Amino acid sequence: MNTKRKSPRDFDQLISSIKLSEPWQGQLYAITLAIFDKGIFTKQDFMLCFRKNLSKKVGLQSLDYDDDFFLAWLVSLESIIIDLKLGLPVELNELKSKLRTAFLNAQHGKPVKFSS
Numbered sequence: 001m002n003t004k005r006k007s008p009r010d011f012d013q014l015i016s017s018i019k020l021s022e023p024w025q026g027q028l029y030a031i032t033l034a035i036f037d038k039g040i041f042t043k044q045d046f047m048l049c050f051r052k053n054l055s056k057k058v059g060l061q062s063l064d065y066d067d068d069f070f071l072a073w074l075v076s077l078e079s080i081i082i083d084l085k086l087g088l089p090v091e092l093n094e095l096k097s098k099l100r101t102a103f104l105n106a107q108h109g110k111p112v113k114f115s116s
Helices: 011-017 023-038 043-058 067-083 089-105
Strands: 004-006 062-064
Touching: 011 043, 023 043, 023 067, 043 067, 067 089
Parallel strands: none
Antiparallel strands: 004 062
């Protein structure tokens, strides 16, 4: 079931409203917090990019808390990484391809093994 709510204005409001329903969503959240803790970019920088990407997916007035919400989050994180020249689009695409292959080759119930 999709839930509609007003778009959050700051990161703290955002995290108080999210529901993590898949492991990858929690991992994305944890990665984002680790990046904030390292001082690589700010919550405000992230939210500017996130709101822009989210509005492209679900409209300016409300948002859908399904995979589209977290896909917009992922696109935002990737955009900032590329803008700060911490990674290139081709590198991110190669990494995603390797992760996808590792995931598809993993036995059900076993950890995904990935080597860079």
